[in-house]
Amino acid sequence: MGFKFEIVKANRISQNIVEQIRSAILEGELKIGDQLPSEKDFSKHFGVSKSSLREAYRVLEAYGLLEIRQGMTGGAFIKEVDLSTVKDSLVNYFFFQNPGLREYTQIRTFLEPQVVRICAEIITDKDIEYLENNILAMEEEPEGETFMSDLDSAFHKKLVDITDNKIISLVVESVQKALINIKRIVHTDQDFLKMVCNGHRKIVSALKAHDPEQASHAMIDHINEVEKGMMASKGGTMIITEKGLLKKNRTSQ
Amino acid sequence: MGFKFEIVKANRISQNIVEQIRSAILEGELKIGDQLPSEKDFSKHFGVSKSSLREAYRVLEAYGLLEIRQGMTGGAFIKEVDLSTVKDSLVNYFFFQNPGLREYTQIRTFLEPQVVRICAEIITDKDIEYLENNILAMEEEPEGETFMSDLDSAFHKKLVDITDNKIISLVVESVQKALINIKRIVHTDQDFLKMVCNGHRKIVSALKAHDPEQASHAMIDHINEVEKGMMASKGGTMIITEKGLLKKNRTSQ
């Protein structure tokens, strides 16, 4: 018998509701800001208990599709999925995949040089001003571990935002975020900071000259230098959650 | 008063539990396969009701961190987050961001030429055989709308897998998945199929010759041709969910 049957899973009630609502959103029936009925009304409508409906709401909330507010004017509202939801999902995924520094560096060297190529063509004076201020702030930081990371992220984020490509922004920012977690423990001394500032200066200088080729090279050099700097002080991959928790992961795959 | 206070949100019990368990996972206290206590025991341990604990379990399950099985040997087990969870999250995100065809093409032209550059260096005869069989299968498909997409995905997935970079794989595959949804309605005639096969042939030919430069160019041409082909028949962005539901999104945003 060459038939291929699909496995039938006894669907949970809450899962069924989740799918119905998610479909309604993806089909456009439910728009951002739309309010779903109250727990009481909606559970009655579905003919299920309040607990089942609540579980469905929790899941949709976890997906970032729903915002639930308490109080008289509260309720369940359709929400646009925000970046942090996707990033968290990526962080969870990367935690188990546990990519090496090489993998992060590689995708950066694929994307960011191209990003600054585009930037070189279309960057405005205002953008350049922002980037220069960012470098100044970084140089003035004395031993600014955390702050330096924020400024570093902001620098790269600014560049990718100029390209106006949401997908690339998401990827670059997520990689940046994952890298910060590694950087934070691995290395943050003055030499490292000076090296980063130097790299950023060269990139901005090329952008100012509207020279794509030079900008691209400056970016490649910068990314490779950063990797080298991080390799110098070895260490396992670390992940810092939103709540500031640390995790040293040395699983040998 | 220049102080900056953070907003205090009355945390839900379930959210608190979610964070505790997620932290325990990211800190390495909980490993893949570990079983959490039963609902009854664990809720007693936390000093909360079963409903609150169950809501926490639902959320962790939505994150892809937990697998819950019913029955005598069932329970809640720590699970590795799988690709489909992240992809779904990306689909949700892209739905609202609604990137244009240009954005997909752009990130592809940044990543995939570099991917085949690497492939050209390290590709094996077995890999090439796989790719050639893939092309043959595609050419033999008469009007294989869906199947063609599957083969096309498999082709690009194979290439990116050769690079052995989990991050790039995730990105390329997600973009691929999103594109299929657009392609499926936009265009799938014989000319399109022939054009795709032709592009793939050129890429494989360059890989066979272990010529990175040629492979890269063949890939760039291929991606651009596909975009042109898709632009020809205009249409809104479409999204197909896991369950096969369609959504035409024309929000002018």
Added chain:
DNA sequence: AATATTAAAACATCTGATCTTTTAATATTT
């Protein structure tokens, strides 16, 4: 007019009972 109180809507949590699923252990049949 400003402030304080109250009421109501909606979510949050709890208790405890009753299915349903799954599998291990046991009993029955062949």
Added chain:
DNA sequence: AAATATTAAAAGATCAGATGTTTTAATATT
């Protein structure tokens, strides 16, 4: 002895309904 059927237990799934908490609108008071 082996195959099959039955039973029991563990654990999740669902339900019903009570009670608490938040938030805001309406009202009353100063």
